[in-house]
Amino acid sequence: MLLAYAQLSLQAFASIFAPLFGQRGWRLSALFKQMVNIGVASMPTVALANFLLGIVLAMQGAGQFEKLGATDLVAALVTFSILREIGPLITAVIVIGRSGSSITAELGTMKVEEEIEALDVMGIDPVKYLVVPRLLAMLLMMPVLTVLGEGVGLFAGWLISVTSLHLDPIFYIHNATAAVEQKDLWTGLLKALMFGGVVGTVCCFYGMQVEGGAEGVGKATTKAVVTSLTAMLAMDALLTTLIYFI
Amino acid sequence: MQINERTEDNIPIVSIVGDIDLESSPKLRAFLKPKSSQKTPRLLLDFAQVTYIDSSGLATLIEYFQAVQGFGGKLALSSLTPRVKNVFEIVRLEQIFSLHPDIPSALAALKA
Amino acid sequence: MSETKHKSPYAVEVRGLSRSFGPRKILADVSFQLKHGEILTIMGGSGCGKSTLLRHIIGSLKPDSGEIYIDGTETTKLDDEEFSKVRKRFGMLFQTGALFNSMTVGENVALPILESSDVAPHIADLVVKLKLELVGLTGFENLKPAQISGGMKKRVAMARALALDPDLLFCDEPTSGLDPVMTSVIDTLTVDLTRKLGMSAIVVTHDMTSAFRIATQMVFLFEGRVVATGTPEEIKANPNPILQQFINGYADGPIPLKLSKDDYLKRLLQS
Numbered sequence: 001m002l003l004a005y006a007q008l009s010l011q012a013f014a015s016i017f018a019p020l021f022g023q024r025g026w027r028l029s030a031l032f033k034q035m036v037n038i039g040v041a042s043m044p045t046v047a048l049a050n051f052l053l054g055i056v057l058a059m060q061g062a063g064q065f066e067k068l069g070a071t072d073l074v075a076a077l078v079t080f081s082i083l084r085e086i087g088p089l090i091t092a093v094i095v096i097g098r099s100g101s102s103i104t105a106e107l108g109t110m111k112v113e114e115e116i117e118a119l120d121v122m123g124i125d126p127v128k129y130l131v132v133p134r135l136l137a138m139l140l141m142m143p144v145l146t147v148l149g150e151g152v153g154l155f156a157g158w159l160i161s162v163t164s165l166h167l168d169p170i171f172y173i174h175n176a177t178a179a180v181e182q183k184d185l186w187t188g189l190l191k192a193l194m195f196g197g198v199v200g201t202v203c204c205f206y207g208m209q210v211e212g213g214a215e216g217v218g219k220a221t222t223k224a225v226v227t228s229l230t231a232m233l234a235m236d237a238l239l240t241t242l243i244y245f246i
Numbered sequence: 247m248q249i250n251e252r253t254e255d256n257i258p259i260v261s262i263v264g265d266i267d268l269e270s271s272p273k274l275r276a277f278l279k280p281k282s283s284q285k286t287p288r289l290l291l292d293f294a295q296v297t298y299i300d301s302s303g304l305a306t307l308i309e310y311f312q313a314v315q316g317f318g319g320k321l322a323l324s325s326l327t328p329r330v331k332n333v334f335e336i337v338r339l340e341q342i343f344s345l346h347p348d349i350p351s352a353l354a355a356l357k358a
Numbered sequence: 359m360s361e362t363k364h365k366s367p368y369a370v371e372v373r374g375l376s377r378s379f380g381p382r383k384i385l386a387d388v389s390f391q392l393k394h395g396e397i398l399t400i401m402g403g404s405g406c407g408k409s410t411l412l413r414h415i416i417g418s419l420k421p422d423s424g425e426i427y428i429d430g431t432e433t434t435k436l437d438d439e440e441f442s443k444v445r446k447r448f449g450m451l452f453q454t455g456a457l458f459n460s461m462t463v464g465e466n467v468a469l470p471i472l473e474s475s476d477v478a479p480h481i482a483d484l485v486v487k488l489k490l491e492l493v494g495l496t497g498f499e500n501l502k503p504a505q506i507s508g509g510m511k512k513r514v515a516m517a518r519a520l521a522l523d524p525d526l527l528f529c530d531e532p533t534s535g536l537d538p539v540m541t542s543v544i545d546t547l548t549v550d551l552t553r554k555l556g557m558s559a560i561v562v563t564h565d566m567t568s569a570f571r572i573a574t575q576m577v578f579l580f581e582g583r584v585v586a587t588g589t590p591e592e593i594k595a596n597p598n599p600i601l602q603q604f605i606n607g608y609a610d611g612p613i614p615l616k617l618s619k620d621d622y623l624k625r626l627l628q629s
């Protein structure tokens with residue numbers, strides 16, 4: 001199982017770079033279609049989730065810091081946690097639920113309907129034709145969505161602080177920028193990229209593995225979502241350890 | 247596939263040599279493109295040495311024929327081997343293309 | 359179908375092919391040959407292993423034992439890359455059609471052309487038109503598979519299988535679900551392609567009329583074994599009672615029917 005997953009992932013990454021070595025490559029049009037499916041269509045949900053979390057963070061923070069008489073720290077808390085952790089994480093969760101599951105279901109249905117076998121017989125490599133555009137779209141769109149989500153989340157934090165917590169709007173921004181470094185932004189994006197790779201490979205793998213009709217598709221989709229979530233969190237823990245504690 | 251062209255009585259005679267398949271039909275298409283943009287009034291394609299033609303080859307000829315009809319030109323094909331002729335017949339293209347047993351009869355048809 | 363020299367007198371040769379799924383032996387020591395330019399029909403009852411046999415020949419499944427030769431090349435030992443070269447000369451019509459549901463009829467037929475060559479989209483469109491006309495579906499390019507009937511799907515699948523002018527065509531029940539006229543159209547097409555263009559074909563079919571119309575060779579499977587092979591005349595003359603029951607479609611005979619046997623009543627009453 002793990003071996004088959006590794007094999008598919010390796011093959012997919014190799015196929016991504018195949019055009020560089022003069023081999024017949026994947027199609028740009030297929031990639032764009034998937035970028036729209038996976039990325040553009042997820043934007044409203046990602047924005048909404050991040051917006052709500054931005055609000056929640058600011059209010060929770062304010063509740064705690066008020067006791068210490070340090071509501072100014074809200075800006076630091078919101079910015080710091082969204083860029084480093086919450087933004088990439090919640091975006092990945094949304095993408096897994098929305099796009100990851102649909103990748104598995106779509107590929108799985110193609111598998112049970114013998115479409116993948118048909119590709120094979122036509123001499124069209126299903127990995128190159130189906131997996132590569134989806135994986136690449138995940139790799140590209142996860143950071144893009146994360147940036148979008150972080151932007152919305154930060155704005156929500158500012159908005160709530162200024163309107164309900166009566167913090168000074170300019171002072172908030174000053175505090176916020178002082179609290180984080182550029183590194184925080186980059187590590188967040190690195191996380192997003194890695195999450196995209198994990199989610200893309202896991203969901204494609206489960207889709208290509210499907211056996212046993214509609215029931216099989218359902219089971220595989222559930223497994224893909226659970227495994228993606230777990231693997232994504234494990235990856236998060238690992239990256240956080242590597243980046244901030246070593 | 248090779249393409250050789252000569253002119254007889256002001257009519258270009260184009261001899262195609264070899265297989266017209268997925269690999270070579272783009273070459274034939276590139277050859278025919280200027281012929282249609284120059285509105286070549288009459289053209290003879292000599293198929294005597296065409297060993298094989300696939301559907302993409304047929305499609306290339308159809309595309310040229312569409313252009314020819316557009317500017318009121320003429321196209322004739324000559325000397326098809328039985329096997330190549332069969333390919334035309336299976337998709338009933340012998341009904342739209344003017345096919346001739348040899349070059350003189352094709353030239354005569356183009357001049358008519 | 360270019361004028362290449364054949365490496366072997368046989369387009370397809372199967373030797374001693376066996377395959378089990380778990381404890382169930384599905385194919386047992388199956389052997390037969392198909393000469394270039396001929397049509398071989400594979401016949402036999404539902405579930406006797408015909409589709410499974412075809413899947414082995416096209417390389418979707420690997421046999422437990424036995425060999426398969428495509429024009430003299432042993433394919434069971436080829437790696438994916440080498441096999442995909444052999445497959446470029448295949449056309450395959452799946453029993454279920456296996457059309458790409460997300461694509462239109464036209465895109466389905468164009469896919470093998472666009473993916474395996476650099477021909478212009480306009481040329482591919484024209485090829486699609488030629489192929490759809492062959493199966494009587496001119497004008498249906500823009501419908502999705504979900505919008506056409508079962509028999510039409512079969513015919514689109516046929517058009518797609520023929521898209522690259524294959525040397526070797528595999529059809530899994532190409533005419534099931536077709537009306538008699540369309541059945542005849544598809545049969546004539548298959549015969550024309552072999553007679554006139556030298557294609558070879560293996561056709562799985564239950565339709566005896568159709569089989570006797572197109573076959574130059576017949577293979578008859580029963581419970582995963584070849585019980586008879588031969589020309590249509592030889593098969594007709596073969597006294598084997600299993601064969602005769604099948605050809606003539608008698609309900610009663612040596613083929614164990616799942617109807618009205620004591621066994622069934624006994625099982626029914628067992629708790």
Ligand SMILES: Nc1ncnc2c1ncn2[C@@H]1O[C@H](COP(=O)(O)OP(=O)(O)OP(=O)(O)O)[C@@H](O)[C@H]1O
Binds near residue numbers: 384408409
């Ligand atoms: N992937 C598989 N796993 C387990 N058993 C299988 C598998 N594929 C086929 N079988 C079994 O193999 C047997 C033959 O199936 P196959 O599809 O080849 O039959 P068939 O002759 O094509 O029947 P039909 O005429 O109904 O299409 C069946 O009993 C089926 O249960």
Ligand SMILES: [Mg+2]
Binds near residue numbers: 410453530
């Ligand atoms: Mg079957």
